[in-house]
Amino acid sequence: MSPVTLAVVATLAPAVAALVLLVVFPLRHRGAPAAWLTILGSVVSLAAALKLLVDRLGGAVDARATVPWILEKGHAMAELGVLVDGVSLPMLVIVCVVALCVQLFSVAYMHDEAPRAYGRYFTLHALFLFSMNVVVVSPNLLQLFAGWELVGLTSYLLIGFYFAKPSAAKAAVKAFWMTKLADMGFLFGLLILFVSTGSFEWTTQPSTLVATWVTAMLFVAVIGKSAQFPLHIWLPDAMEGPTPVSALLHAATMVAAGVFLVVRADPLFALAPATRDVMLWVGSITAVFAAFLALVQSDLKKVLAFSTSSQLGYMVAALGAGNAFAGFFHLGTHAFFKALLFLAAGSVIHAVHSNALSDMGGLRKKLPLTTAAFGIGALSLAGFPGFAGFFSKDLVLTSLEDKFHWVPWSLLMFSAFLTAFYMGRVLIKAFGGELSAKAEHAHEGGPAMTGPLVVLAVPALLSGFLGGWLATQVNASYHLHLGLTPVVATSMSLLGLGASYFVFRNGGTAPLAPTLERLDAFSLVDKTWSTGYQVGLLGVASLAGWFDRYVIDGLINFTGWSALEGGQRARTLQTGRVRDYALMVVAGIVVLTLIGVLR
Amino acid sequence: MTLTNCIVLAAALLCIGIYGLVTRTQAVAMLLSVELMANAANILFAAFGHFRGGPAGQVLVLFSLAITVAEVAVGLALVMLIYRRHGDTLLDLASEAKQ
Amino acid sequence: MSYLSSAIILASALFVVRSKNLIHSVLWLAMTLLGTAALYAQLDAPFLAGVQVLTYVGGVVTLMIFGVMVTRRHEGANAPSDHGEEDRGFIFATALFVLLALAIWKSPMALATPQPSPTTAQLAHALLDDYLIAFEVLSLLLLAAIVGAVVLARRRDPDPITGEEPAATTPTREVTP
Numbered sequence: 001m002s003p004v005t006l007a008v009v010a011t012l013a014p015a016v017a018a019l020v021l022l023v024v025f026p027l028r029h030r031g032a033p034a035a036w037l038t039i040l041g042s043v044v045s046l047a048a049a050l051k052l053l054v055d056r057l058g059g060a061v062d063a064r065a066t067v068p069w070i071l072e073k074g075h076a077m078a079e080l081g082v083l084v085d086g087v088s089l090p091m092l093v094i095v096c097v098v099a100l101c102v103q104l105f106s107v108a109y110m111h112d113e114a115p116r117a118y119g120r121y122f123t124l125h126a127l128f129l130f131s132m133n134v135v136v137v138s139p140n141l142l143q144l145f146a147g148w149e150l151v152g153l154t155s156y157l158l159i160g161f162y163f164a165k166p167s168a169a170k171a172a173v174k175a176f177w178m179t180k181l182a183d184m185g186f187l188f189g190l191l192i193l194f195v196s197t198g199s200f201e202w203t204t205q206p207s208t209l210v211a212t213w214v215t216a217m218l219f220v221a222v223i224g225k226s227a228q229f230p231l232h233i234w235l236p237d238a239m240e241g242p243t244p245v246s247a248l249l250h251a252a253t254m255v256a257a258g259v260f261l262v263v264r265a266d267p268l269f270a271l272a273p274a275t276r277d278v279m280l281w282v283g284s285i286t287a288v289f290a291a292f293l294a295l296v297q298s299d300l301k302k303v304l305a306f307s308t309s310s311q312l313g314y315m316v317a318a319l320g321a322g323n324a325f326a327g328f329f330h331l332g333t334h335a336f337f338k339a340l341l342f343l344a345a346g347s348v349i350h351a352v353h354s355n356a357l358s359d360m361g362g363l364r365k366k367l368p369l370t371t372a373a374f375g376i377g378a379l380s381l382a383g384f385p386g387f388a389g390f391f392s393k394d395l396v397l398t399s400l401e402d403k404f405h406w407v408p409w410s411l412l413m414f415s416a417f418l419t420a421f422y423m424g425r426v427l428i429k430a431f432g433g434e435l436s437a438k439a440e441h442a443h444e445g446g447p448a449m450t451g452p453l454v455v456l457a458v459p460a461l462l463s464g465f466l467g468g469w470l471a472t473q474v475n476a477s478y479h480l481h482l483g484l485t486p487v488v489a490t491s492m493s494l495l496g497l498g499a500s501y502f503v504f505r506n507g508g509t510a511p512l513a514p515t516l517e518r519l520d521a522f523s524l525v526d527k528t529w530s531t532g533y534q535v536g537l538l539g540v541a542s543l544a545g546w547f548d549r550y551v552i553d554g555l556i557n558f559t560g561w562s563a564l565e566g567g568q569r570a571r572t573l574q575t576g577r578v579r580d581y582a583l584m585v586v587a588g589i590v591v592l593t594l595i596g597v598l599r
Numbered sequence: 600m601t602l603t604n605c606i607v608l609a610a611a612l613l614c615i616g617i618y619g620l621v622t623r624t625q626a627v628a629m630l631l632s633v634e635l636m637a638n639a640a641n642i643l644f645a646a647f648g649h650f651r652g653g654p655a656g657q658v659l660v661l662f663s664l665a666i667t668v669a670e671v672a673v674g675l676a677l678v679m680l681i682y683r684r685h686g687d688t689l690l691d692l693a694s695e696a697k698q
Numbered sequence: 699m700s701y702l703s704s705a706i707i708l709a710s711a712l713f714v715v716r717s718k719n720l721i722h723s724v725l726w727l728a729m730t731l732l733g734t735a736a737l738y739a740q741l742d743a744p745f746l747a748g749v750q751v752l753t754y755v756g757g758v759v760t761l762m763i764f765g766v767m768v769t770r771r772h773e774g775a776n777a778p779s780d781h782g783e784e785d786r787g788f789i790f791a792t793a794l795f796v797l798l799a800l801a802i803w804k805s806p807m808a809l810a811t812p813q814p815s816p817t818t819a820q821l822a823h824a825l826l827d828d829y830l831i832a833f834e835v836l837s838l839l840l841l842a843a844i845v846g847a848v849v850l851a852r853r854r855d856p857d858p859i860t861g862e863e864p865a866a867t868t869p870t871r872e873v874t875p
Contacts, residue, residue, distance in 0.1 A: 578629070579621055579622070579623075579624065579629075579783070582617075582620045582621050582629075583621045583790060586617050586620075586790045586791075586794065587790060589794060590790060590793050590794050590797065593794060593797040593798060593801065594797055596801060597797050597800050597804070600700035600737075600740055600741070601810075602807050602810045603807060604700070604704070605737075605741075606802050606807065607802060608704050608707065608708070608737075610795055610798040610799060610802065611708055611795060612707060612708065612711055612730075613794075613798075614791040614792070614794050614795040614798075615708070615711045615712055615714075615715055615791070616711070616715075617787070617790065617791045617794065618715055618787045618788060618790075618791035619714065619715030621783070621786070621790065621791070622715070622783060622784050622787040622788075623715065625720060627720055627724075627765055627769065628715075628720060630762070631714055631715075631723050631724065631727050631762065632715060634727060634758065635711050635714060635715070635727070638730065638734055641734065641750075642734060642737060645737075645738055645741050645743055645746060646741060648741075648743070649741040649742055649812055649813070649815065650811070650812055650813060651813060652813030652814060652815075653824075654816040654820055654821045654824035654825075654828075655824070657743050657745070657821055658821065658824050658825055658829050660738075660743075661749060662829075662832065662836055664750070664753055664754070665836050665839070665840060666836070667754075667758065668753060668757060668840070669839055669840050669842075669843030669844075670843070671758050671761055671762070672761065672843050672844060673843050673846055673847050673850070675761060675762070675764075675847070675851075676846070676848070676849075676851035677850060678765055678769055679768065679769065679850070679851040680850055680851060
């Protein structure tokens, strides 16, 4: 099969699964068939993606096929199609692998749900994979935007999966609002691009001014989607969704779509150095800020959520430094080890029935496999030498060093220390120490849960060695050399892990620990947003509401009232009494006579 | 007796008829009021005929008389019908029964 | 002389509309019609006066009296309308009269002079010659009116098969006197 056909198959297979499940609702309501159909779709997607990868390794070149879209007077405004190249293909494989692992994991994890909810869950998963693949293979920004919005929608639906729970419903709405607010930027960027160049391609060469505006607008969308400061506040709340959803959408793939967009639109961003400077700073600040917040969370999933935000900050910083490959590489490794971390966390939560770190402890005795998986993920995230995260993080930091951005470089270094520190804290608190009360009866979740962990642990360990190959795919240079950055980064990582060991080893009794726990800067940003929301948006909304209620409705009501009142009045004329009708006739005569006389 | 006098007389008769039509509740009484108004019209025809010359005015009065008689016949038949239905000839009652 | 007949017409017309007793009203109507007949005579229309007395006073008024007699339940059945309605009627009637009088006063008809009246023979010729078609149509109208009146007023026969009284003959509503 041609690469184009394979890419189309990879994209549409989950769509077919989702469509079948949507239309043939008995399948969906039964639960289990929905799961298997969705997984079948993912398997087909993954097989097609792997075939593409094998072909690529065998020397296949880029492929692109489009059909006209939005015909206006016979002239196509945009195109719809697939693009298989060095950027989309690795991303496609990553997405399919992670999605399949997460779906298999979900089979066991969501097992206790009612059949209907179970079916709905997997239908949404199929829809998500389709949407994400649309983003990945899109040949232009318009199709990317369509997929972008679709993943936003599925994200909303999956965060609000437990919609009966008020906090989940609220979190879903919050995530939706925040990302939609940011997506306005995408839309404006598209409009500016189209108006000034007449095309939605990222290969167009607009003037610097236009490029700056377009990329700035796109970056606003990236801030929202990839949970960058200050729009990061939706991501922790998104953890209200089922843990596998967090693994797939809010760690590995969907939130990375923002980074992916920048990688894709790199030619445009290359024309806009100003936007890149902003990105550099936003990314660095997010990396440190979110790392701080991850440090103080008492909820396992929220630690991981902030860490995701922090790692995305790394990627954005790398992109801001002009090294798209570094960002992309980190995106790939991060997808694996963060999905692994989340699934391991899911396994833990499944075992102890709680998200709280305080309910965990000594789990290494009960969940050895999960502990190993989490450990691999955590060490990879912390940038321990040899693990995947080590290579990609070093590359990010090196790209900053190359451009002499020393302040962001220091920030990211500090963040690396913090990352190692908070991951060490989680490791010690959850898996080390004495067995907690809730962990007494914990046990591994069976092969459907441990299998994906094992599968994901491999790339989390080893994907760092693929950097050289990936670099050739995107025509970037990649060479690790022993310089300032690797040495400092490695020492930061080891320092962080060591420090966490000293602080938390005795169950968090060291004097520093409680202080850290209390440090909660996150709520400040959240409060600022909610105040802004209440004063700004709700103010406007209440004004609009007032206008609607009293002016618009008033007009409507007045119309209705006058008709009713007029009817009531007119009704009294219709007495049904002959005399009154006669009187009306007479009145008419009088009026006519009056007119005749006055003329 | 000038033409003006005749017309004023007819107008007065018409207004009296109208007054009766509007104020009386009995069907027969209303019929009587209509008769008064028809009579006013007849007076006008005759008067105009008298001051215009020719037979047209008087012929019209004759026709009008015939029509009035027909009207009275049908009207009285209706009154009989109302009476048989409602036991009375108050037109208000008839209209209430309609509701 | 003509003022006398005019006064009789107007006064008896007022009694027609104001009288509480229906029979009195009908009799006052007969008086009005007689006055009108006298007016016709003064307008040089003796044939008209004769017809007026014969058809109106002889026919219509008799018919009215029959109607009143047949349908009357008790004396003074003319349910009084409230004063508001009487005032309303009075205002409208007066207003109309004032307006009409104004119109008459403004018109130049006052200068008209009486013309020689047609003889009865001329009238007959006109009726059966110039206005023949109208005359015949009128006879048709009268026929239709007679048939219609009979159909309306006749008592419905019981259904020949079921023997049921027709629904229309039973009062749909009980009226308390």
